[in-house]
Amino acid sequence: MHRYERLDGEGVTLALTIAPRGAPRLLYWGPALAPTADLVAWDALHAPSWREAQPDAPVSPNIFPVHGFGWMGPAALSGCAQGGDGAVDWGACSVRRILDAQHGDALAITLRDPRLGLRAELEWHLDADSGVLACTSEIHNDGSVPFALANLAALSLPLPRWAEEILAFAGDWALEGHPQRFRAPIGSWAQINRTGRTGFSGASMAVLEAGAGDEQGRVLALHLAWSGSHRLGVESSSDGGRIAQLEALLEPGEILLAPGECHRTPFAYACFSDAGLNGVMARFHPFVRRAILPRASSGPRRVHANSWEGVYFDFDLEKLKALADGAAALGAERFVLDDGWFCGRRNDQAGLGDWRADGERFPQGLDPLIAHVAGLGMDFGLWVEPEMVNENSDLYRAHPDWCVHAPGAARPGMRQQLWLDLARADVRDHLFAQLDALLGTHEIAYLKWDCNRTVFPAVSAKKPAGQAIARGGYQLMDRLRARHPRVEIEACASGGARLDLEILKRAARVWGSDATDAQERARILRWASLIVPLEAIGAHIGPSPNPITGRQLPMQFRAAIALFGHMGIELDPAKLSAQEQETARAMIALYKSQRALLHSGRLYHGFSEDGAQLAMVVAEDGGRALALALRLEASREAICAPLRLLGLDACCDYSVDLLAPWPAHAAKRLAQPDLWRAPRIFSGASLMQGGLPLPLNAPHTAWLIGLQRR
Ligand code: DGJ
Secondary structure, eight states, rough: OOOOEEEEEETTEEEEESSSSOOEEEEEEEEETTTTOOOOHHHHHHHOOOSSSOOOOOOOOOSSSSSSOOOOOSEEEEETTSSSSOOOOOEEEEEOOOOOTTTTOOEEEEHHHHHHHHEEEEEEEEEETOOOOEEEEEEEEEESOEEEEEEOOSSEEETTTTTOOOEEEETTTTTOOEEEEOOOSEEEEEEEEOOOSSSOOEEEEEEEEEEOSSSBBBBEEEEESSSSOEEEEEOOOTTTTTEEEEEEOOTTTTTTOTTTOOOOOOOOEEEEEHHHHHHHHHHHHHIIIIIIIIIGSSSSOOOOOEHHHHHHTTTOHHHHHHHHHHHHHOOOOEEEEEEEOOOOOSSSSSSTTTOEEEEEETOOOOHHHHHHHHTTOOOOEEEEOEEEESBBBBHHHHHHGGBBOOOOOOOOTTTTTEEEOOOOOOHHHHHHHHHHHHHHHSSOEEEEEEOOOOSSSSSSSTTOOOOOOOHHHHHHHHHHHHHOOTTTEEETTTTBBTTTTGGTTTOOOOEOOOOOOOOHHHHHHHHHOOOOOOGEEEEOOOOSSSSTOOOOOOOOHHHHHHHHEEEOSSHHHHHHHHHHHHHHHHHHHHHHHHHHHHHTTTEEEEEETTTTEEEEOOOSSSSEEEEEEEEESSSSSSSSSBBBSSOOTTSEEEEEESSSSHHHHTTTOSGGGGGGOOOOEEEEHHHHHHHHHHOSSSSEEEEEEEEEOO
């Protein structure tokens, strides 16, 4: 006798079949079913059919598959009992509804193997308001001998047949967010990250039906909320079965569960959309805003001025004051002093670990600078990299064994630094005391928390410890946040290598990339925003020529891209021409007038037939919108295809305003510039069907379009 459980959330239903033995099967995940939907009949219709060369009892994918009794696909759990085996055989499954005040509908699923003494506890929450699924698995050793855990998936999701394509992301330093889309091979595909950080390739992926795009088609988007090594995988078998799996990576011997012990995975998040990738954002963004981002970050996102690309390590107090003066004059609201302020730090080879102001650079400490910044009406932020130590530091000289290392083996550096062993409570206590003193004695509103190397070898106390090191980082951050709840944290890891939803439970935003080149940043923002809303992705106006790519871009274009993230500036304002300063000032003012909309509305991405791009935020009530019409590569057609807007109310009229400052070179090609000196009225239907014929031929053109419903 089978039982059925369903979870319902905004426009979607997820149904599970619970067989007398074994883990539940995913019966349905798609558009909402009627409360009366006959799951029994649906299940009977989809019962696995018999075929040659398979176990006598058909084995179909379930949500927690294990090896040993006929399942040949990937296992959600594998390992071995000491002196025994690892053939897990789940008995009866029990499912309880749990009250989840935050999210709504949730199921607690318990599986037991009495022979091995294993108990798995899975939680599946379907957020009522957004339809986002949150899953975690926990394995308990209820037996009498240790169990060596080899893998434990946070989510194993049997995929529907339409999910034929994979969208994943490749990245490297300053090269984040390169989409890769391909047909799922028969066999297995996996993105495996062994860096001990979320990584430049991120922790998000999607499976899609062929032809699905921004606006149309079915998609399942998946994300692992974990700032460490991990695996995102899809395995397809030749019988058409396909399963996606998300898990934090375990090293051999890392988790040895003694009797009575348990191990829990990070959360995996997923959603179904039948409105393409824009539908994914429509589910994830409200969810992340409400259920993930820390409360402290809910106010208006201040315009940052970050010192890094303005001065790098080359500064003294006077230079910083001048930088702050210039930034304030452009409209910055927060001054963030980046790397280089602490003991002995003149380059990236010394000082990490000694979180006290450098006596030569700041003879009277940080306070004179902080006071100067406050006098300009800005608050103050400071860069730290707490998990790291340079060999050339007082901390390392005092505690050479506090770094992650394998005793007796080499200690390979990266950026001349070593990772501190945050699995150790004494190391965490020391770092907490240093950072607590810093925050307790200065008016610091913000910490940019960087992390510029990967973990190798991930060893603590002579044992593999990737999990414990990553969790130690969370613990340190949590303790600091509890003590200083008003201090906002930005998560940065050589740019965008820590973009995940577990760090975003603690950090107000992530630094999207070290690529401040607006052309690169446009791509990075576009794909980071598949899961994360714009306000939580830092984007700054950088110098031109750009220090990384050498590309020269107009200020208006650079600023328009930064405006579609959490905007900041990261350059020396004194090096800007008067015209550039005026443009930057105007664009920053524009950001301030639009941020309430940008950071609460619904984001859409789109394309014109000839490759111009659209990013557009529409207010929840549809009354206002801001569109960014963008061209990165020159059009091959002399007259551009009109750019169709998205998300408007087809039945209403909108007043449409080409917001100044206009892109200078493109503005010369406006057919009727005078027409646009004041807002024009057009119907939502014509803007979405006919589109706006703006001059968008040349590369690096950006128009900002304000819309107001009439
Ligand atoms: C890497 C970050 O991504 C940069 O923004 C900057 O903070 C440097 N580290 C400083 O070392």
